[in-house]
Amino acid sequence: MVEYRIDRHSGVATYVQIVQQTKQALRMGLLKPGDRLPTAREVVEATAINPNTVLKAYRELEREGLVEARRGLGTFVRRSLGTAPADSPLRTELEQWAGRARAAGLERDDVAALFTAVLDTHFQGDPT
Numbered sequence: 394m395v396e397y398r399i400d401r402h403s404g405v406a407t408y409v410q411i412v413q414q415t416k417q418a419l420r421m422g423l424l425k426p427g428d429r430l431p432t433a434r435e436v437v438e439a440t441a442i443n444p445n446t447v448l449k450a451y452r453e454l455e456r457e458g459l460v461e462a463r464r465g466l467g468t469f470v471r472r473s474l475g476t477a478p479a480d481s482p483l484r485t486e487l488e489q490w491a492g493r494a495r496a497a498g499l500e501r502d503d504v505a506a507l508f509t510a511v512l513d514t515h516f517q518g519d520p521t
Contacts (some may be wrong), residue, residue: 394428394429394430394431395414395415395418395423395424395430395431396431396439397410397411397414397431397436397439397440398410398414398440399411399440399442407442407446407450408446408447408449408450408453409450411436411446411447411450411451412450412453412454415430415450415454415459415460416454416459416474419459419470419472419473419474419475420473420474420475421475422473424470424473425470425473426470426471426472426473427469427470428469428470429466429467429468429469429470430451430460430467430468430469430470432467432468433447433448433451451468454468455468458471458472459471459472459474491504494507
């Protein structure tokens with residue numbers, strides 16, 4: 394089950410963070426079709442956010458066809474995204490690279506900017 398982490402200082406709306414983290418879990422294979430998302434109450438207890446925020450995020454995911462609400466049962470994953478399993482050898486390489494970047498004194502934002510620049514170079518014009 395996914396555990397949401399809310400960064401109140403990121404400038405990203407809380408419901409958007411939930412949507413993004415759910416999509417990331419789907420891409421990484423941590424959530425699969427048929428899995429149940431945490432209930433709004435569980436998310437509220439873990440993150441101290443408003444229940445309506447959770448419901449808004451879940452409605453957005455449902456609108457995108459990624460999840461479905463089943464009355465009285467919860468919200469379930471309908472389909473996955475991508476093909477980047479959490480145990481991919483590429484993840485190991487990326488973790489090693491991130492470790493080297495940190496050891497070299499780069500800040501998180503520096504690493505994110507560098508990684509984004511490389512992604513932009515390799516996926517130029519790719520709508521995903």
